[in-house]
Amino acid sequence: MPDSPSTAGPPPGGPDGSDPAELRIAAVVAAARFHGIDLDRTRLREEGVPPSPAALAAWLSEAGLWARAVKLSWRQLAQAAPDRPVVVLFTDVSAGLIVAADTKRDLAWLRDPANPRGEPVPMDALRLSQWWSGEALLVRKGRGVAQAEAPFGFASVARLVFGEREILRHVVLASLVLSVLAIVPALLTSIVLDRVLVYQSWSTLTLVGVMVGITVLFEALLTHARGEALQVLSTRIDAQLNLAVFERLLMLPLDHFERHPTGETNHRIGQIFRIRAFLTRKLMSTVLDGTTLLVLLPVVFWLQPILAAMVLAASGVVALVIIAFMPAMRRAYGRAIAAEVRKSGLLVETVQGIRTVKSLVLEPQRREAWDAAVAEAGLAQVAAGRLGRWPRTLTLPAERFIDRGVLLVAAYLVLDGVSGVQVGALVALVMLSGRLAAPLIGFARLLEDVEEVRTSVQQVALVLNNPTETAAMQGGISPRIAGALRLEGVSFTYPGARGPALDGVSFGIPAGTMLGIVGRSGSGKSTITRLLQGISRDYSGTVRVDGTDLREINLAHLRRSFGIVLQDNVLFRGTVADNILAGRPNLTLEDAMEAARLAGADEFIERLPQGYGTWIEEGSSNLSGGQRQRLAIARALVADPPVLILDEATSALDPTSALDPESEAVVNANLQRIARGRTMVIVSHRLSSLLDCDLIAVLDQGRLVDIAPHDALVERCAIYQQLWRQQNRYLDREPKGRPVQAPADAHELVAAEI
Incomplete structure (x- = not known):
């Protein structure tokens, strides 16, 4: 490090053409990386441009770090810097990293977040005060898993x-x-x-x-x-x-x-x-x-x-x-x-x-x-x-x-x-x-x-004091997910169940595949989606995402990478836009409108009294079941996830939440557009909604019976053939006897009955 304060220009941000807000974010990212955490930029809760100190602290806290936005004096800054980098927030909305300090010489060394490999620049209190009013972010490792899971008492x-x-x-x-x-x-x-x-x-x-x-x-x-x-x-x-x-x-x-x-x-x-x-x-x-x-x-x-x-x-x-x-x-x-x-x-x-x-x-x-x-x-x-x-x-x-x-x-x-x-x-x-x-x-x-x-x-x-997901949410890796899925000998039994829900299931699909999953009730269809989301983790065998064991992936990162539409979805009190953007507050109304268009929800939203600003009551009683489901699909799509799971999204357990025929037709018509560029897993009893799938997996009593496109399954899979005939038997029905003409009026109706 230099032995004396540099006479170079001001701290990074603004004068060199860099975006000050981006430098502020880069400084926070560098501080988090010092503690071994890679931040997810999509999770930044912006309260404006640039992000406020409180928003940055919340962003760091969500990643499992301890963070506080504080006001520091020069002496306090110098005392904090030797232990860990301190993010100093400049008045031009940029930021820098104080990486070392010498209290005896009254110096602190500032690193440019835009050049993390560069040499830090020494600063004294007088020079730093030209761009720094005392705002800073203190960042350190969060509570350990053992402390977070300490028993309550x-x-x-x-x-x-x-x-x-x-x-x-x-x-x-x-x-x-x-x-x-x-x-x-x-x-x-x-x-x-x-x-x-x-x-x-x-x-x-x-x-x-x-x-x-x-x-x-x-x-x-x-x-x-x-x-x-x-x-x-x-x-x-x-x-x-x-x-x-x-x-x-x-x-x-x-x-x-x-x-x-x-x-x-x-x-x-x-x-x-x-x-x-x-x-x-x-x-x-x-x-x-x-x-x-x-x-x-x-x-x-x-x-x-x-x-x-x-x-x-x-x-x-x-x-x-x-x-x-x-x-x-x-x-x-x-x-x-x-x-x-x-x-x-x-x-x-x-x-x-x-x-x-x-x-x-x-x-x-x-x-x-x-x-x-x-x-x-x-x-x-x-x-x-x-x-x-x-x-x-x-x-x-x-x-x-x-x-x-x-x-x-x-x-x-x-x-x-x-x-x-x-x-x-x-x-x-x-x-x-x-x-x-x-x-x-x-x-x-x-x-x-x-x-x-x-x-x-x-x-x-x-x-x-029940076991929590703290370890899985705080630990693990956060790889970029493309959407290739593979199950290798996966077996799973629910607690208290007599038999396994899945029994040695093995198959794989490349990224970008549209996969349908069908089977009789209790065959294990929804269990597969639970395993993919990391809800149930005590299974035998291996579930891989892009070749990585799912158990090794950070659980929060995994779930943010998967869009999920469940059988029975809950909309929270708030506006339509708030519900679509739930979990992604950094996105805009335009993002919500695009997701609604993909889900086929835009046409009914525009007819609502205040459009995207319409207030949804508790239990979404002011929306129909089909409208609720289409909003849930839009909510899953708004973050543009690489993997989208539709678990009986068109035929919910609650009939009031199921899609009406018109809504189902709209969603099915948009499936190809929704699936473009992402992996889709569609669980459905209605085989007609799976005709466009690249592959359809047929399950029976927890076992994989067959996996192939629709045409091949109709030819060779007995279970699929039976399900297809049950749902489409009206197509094979032929008229019996001579056709009967409808009576023209009530007199003909009486005569016909006689």
């Missing part, structure tokens, strides 16, 4: 809480000061009773009044500040908890959601709100009140050890009773939550299937099932509540002894001459004992809440 929640150490320090410090202030009222009361009233001291009363005023004002301000800090802390913990849970939920594989009812998953994940409430309210308030013990215990023991010991003993009795009931309470809460899970599952299932319920008049049966579920949940809640009341009933005498019995004991000690304290000191002792008992009982009661929250944590863990 109390430990993971505790890490979130203790991650906010700075705010916690302020809150604890404020609580300690408030605890000290809690002693002041008791001491002032003692002074008033023993000094002011006895000696009629007006000056002492005035001093006490001033102290009370100062104490109250200071306590009010400090309580407000602590409340503000607690609010920020609670909000941050809540946000981090929700983000972590949602991120983990998105990383679960599809088969998990297929095996568990939606209502069950929703209710279990909903327990996170109970955990949040426990953390940010009950636990936090109890722990903060517990700081009072650090101050009050020594004072009370110093004033009267006998009373302090009695308060501790009574609080211990409360804790022992609650601990004795904890195992039974854990089981009761578990039964109550399990009943609520079943009730929630039934509710969501009924709402999702309300069309079937209404069509088949299933209201009485569903109402009966709901009544049973509500009764079961109610009984479980009553049992849990009844059990929870017993510890409170049994510990009430001990609590009342702390409130009232201590006063009687203290009075006895004074009358008996044991304590040696005056009336004012006696009152102060009783006041402090009450303040001392509150956190002690609070800790005992906290054990009861812990059992309830532990059950909630277990419910959330039943969802979040």
Whole structure:
């Protein structure tokens, strides 16, 4: 590296004719490559031209890196640069890479992203400040797979809480000061009773009044500040908890959601709100009140050890009773939550299937099932509540002894001459004992809440602690995909199934092939598409894409390279254009219009009230089934994927989502244009939609029976021949007997019937 700052021109961007925005992107790409990640340019979420720092950070985060858009001083920049490259964003919207720094010499070395092999240029703070206002991107490797898949539990929640150490320090410090202030009222009361009233001291009363005023004002301000800090802390913990849970939920594989009812998953994940409430309210308030013990215990023991010991003993009795009931309470809460899970599952299932319920008049049966579920949940809640009341009933005498019995004991000690304290000191002792008992009982009661929250944590863990796709999404290679597919001895069995869904299937197609897959129901057609998407990865044999084992390919890259149209597609709330461009926000309205034209959706979109700006309601109730399917096809085409999979796209499982004859004719007519330049895999029961396919694979009971063009299969494949005849038997039907003319009017109709 040069030993002194260069006198060359300004940092890269603009003056040499390079596009500043492209240099900004190139700098980010180079920083990611330093950490072993090749960024996908199609995933850049542009918020304008050039991309904003936030958009660049989001782009890096999607690739599995940790990235933050920050404002740095020169000193902070120099301290960060030795560890890893820092992307500095210049005022002319270009960027550079700070690759090294020397804090002693006050120098940093800047590399031109347009010339990554060139020598970096040394810069001092004064020269760099001409083009740099402090904006930068810090980039480092993201969380490892082991950390990302760490089991959810109390430990993971505790890490979130203790991650906010700075705010916690302020809150604890404020609580300690408030605890000290809690002693002041008791001491002032003692002074008033023993000094002011006895000696009629007006000056002492005035001093006490001033102290009370100062104490109250200071306590009010400090309580407000602590409340503000607690609010920020609670909000941050809540946000981090929700983000972590949602991120983990998105990383679960599809088969998990297929095996568990939606209502069950929703209710279990909903327990996170109970955990949040426990953390940010009950636990936090109890722990903060517990700081009072650090101050009050020594004072009370110093004033009267006998009373302090009695308060501790009574609080211990409360804790022992609650601990004795904890195992039974854990089981009761578990039964109550399990009943609520079943009730929630039934509710969501009924709402999702309300069309079937209404069509088949299933209201009485569903109402009966709901009544049973509500009764079961109610009984479980009553049992849990009844059990929870017993510890409170049994510990009430001990609590009342702390409130009232201590006063009687203290009075006895004074009358008996044991304590040696005056009336004012006696009152102060009783006041402090009450303040001392509150956190002690609070800790005992906290054990009861812990059992309830532990059950909630277990419910959330039943969802979040399943194996995720994190390793496959973050690891693997990202090759350029052309679309050649090959299956070599592939066998796969669904969990719990008696027989394999695929049994030794082997075939291959070159890139650009239009492949049809047919077979009877349950023959394994859709299973092949699941394997191609990486949804199911525990198969035997090998699936290759362009010669590369599919398991070695980064799962996110693989799925972005495949356009998928499923049997039953979901459109999200938003405009028509938003749904077509979902997952590709960097594309334009023109791209959406071209994809809609290919899918045959443009003609009906233009007839909508606001065209591409028409709002799609939840469940896309304002669109027909054929319109929904054509929009789903347009959504799959908008990114111009090298491989397109149509899994029963023209005959969905839900009849309301299937293509009507007109829509099917439009899609079939466009198949050749859609297939141009890409590999297509079409799964369909309707053989008429596969006539233009280069090859058609025939499956039966998980085995590949034959693969050939339509004409060859009609000649030699018995299963294909049977399917073809079943669907086209009307073509072979011949008139029987003489033709019957339709009656001209009602009189001829009656005569014909006679």
